[in-house]
Amino acid sequence: MDQQHASPQYIYTYSHRQDEHSLCYLEMRSFFGKETDQFILKSDVAVMPSRSPFIKERIEILYEGDTLEEIYAQAEQINMLEETFKVIFVKINDLDSDHKIEYQERLGIEREIGMRIHGEADVKNPQHTFGIVPFGGRWYLGHYFKNEAVWFHNMRKPQNYSIALNTRLARAAANILVPNPVGIQAIDPCCGIGTVLVEALSMDINIVGRDINPHIAQGARANIKHFGLKGEVTLGDIADINEHYDAAIVDMPYNLFSTTTPEEQLSILKHARRIADKVVVITIENIDEMIAEAGFSITDRGEAKKGAKGVFSRQVLVCH
Incomplete structure (x- = not known):
């Protein structure tokens, strides 16, 4: 069954070096009250990715469904008016190795969702980015934010x-x-x-x-x-x-x-x-x-x- 979220929920992806494992998990527990070894988690706690040296991406969930077809149908409700957009398939997910989606298929999913969204696609300099990710046996589509690595500048x-x-x-x-x-x-x-x-x-x-x-x-x-x-x-x-x-x-x-x-x-x-x-x-x-x-x-x-x-x-x- 498809679902549109009334209250914000988020999916975060993680990346850390081997020597940062313990510190990453401590920060994760501090933010979300839980940890995961899958490098991806879902929470109703809002954290901008650039706050953390370990969070890679965040999706603010707009739609979810059991199948991609449900996501495709829901994407038709998105109207960008005069603003440009692009769609990104989030590579960090909890699919096992037997069900991993290869590059060409990921591109196909991005294109299919992009075709359903009303507006002008711009893969180089979009005003808005949407992320699509499989997690926990379901598919999620939402606003996508990437870590800007502010700490590196500092x-x-x-x-x-x-x-x-x-x-x-x-x-x-x-x-x-x-x-x-x-x-x-x-x-x-x-x-x-x-x-x-x-x-x-x-x-x-x-x-x-x-x-x-x-x-x-x-x-x-x-x-x-x-x-x-x-x-x-x-x-x-x-x-x-x-x-x-x-x-x-x-x-x-x-x-x-x-x-x-x-x-x-x-x-x-x-x-x-x-x-x-x-x-x-x-x-x-x-x-x-x-x-x-x-x-x-x-x-x-x-x-x-x-x-x-x-x-x-x-x-x-x-x-x-």
């Missing part, structure tokens, strides 16, 4: 240093911290050069930064300004923060590169617990006992490895 910061988070991890961490920005006020109280701040601000997350080092804080401000973003970075210790926030992110100082003692690390965590309801902690060490001592419960976790062999890895802990 790699080119004027201020940087070797132990800063890479932009893909920073972007995922910002999403894990604030999956839905509406009404949320966040802080990065040990923000360094602002890698997480840049990613969060570029996604319209309401976040402020702070750092105890004046040179580093100035670097964070320069990075934010470089990308045309607006965000506050104050100078000072986390211990001096009196405001309360919905969420905070703490990239723990590393003993390999820092003189920060375990006592100082515990103090940072205790102050994070004091100033925020939810805290995402990034660490290269196992600090589960320290997290508990600070008064947190770890509600979810993931691992961000560097390289396929995972020689260097960071734990990403979601704490409440």
Whole structure:
């Protein structure tokens, strides 16, 4: 039976490197409350693909049916008036290898749907794109959006240093911290050069930064300004923060590169617990006992490895 959706539903496709598997799944659970190993999922949660370093595409479902014929019939209801369009067959789907649809057949399906839509097709520079995808034994047709890889542009910061988070991890961490920005006020109280701040601000997350080092804080401000973003970075210790926030992110100082003692690390965590309801902690060490001592419960976790062999890895802990 065919169906037109009254309330928005979405299909997302995913792509990630082998060393990003755990981090991708943590972000997925943060957005959608579930995970899948099929690289495709359906949800009523709206997330623009470019927010995530792992979401490849999104279809906002307009029509669905058990067969392509039902989709073809429904496509005739689409009237583009004076605007141009094209149709894309989404290659990431849950068809098994015996039922995979080859290139020429995919082109045929795209053409068939395009012929049913009222309007002018433009495969090079369309004003609108529709996606068609098989999933869960049904066919779905809807508005198609592709990830624009904003994080890649953000790699080119004027201020940087070797132990800063890479932009893909920073972007995922910002999403894990604030999956839905509406009404949320966040802080990065040990923000360094602002890698997480840049990613969060570029996604319209309401976040402020702070750092105890004046040179580093100035670097964070320069990075934010470089990308045309607006965000506050104050100078000072986390211990001096009196405001309360919905969420905070703490990239723990590393003993390999820092003189920060375990006592100082515990103090940072205790102050994070004091100033925020939810805290995402990034660490290269196992600090589960320290997290508990600070008064947190770890509600979810993931691992961000560097390289396929995972020689260097960071734990990403979601704490409440």
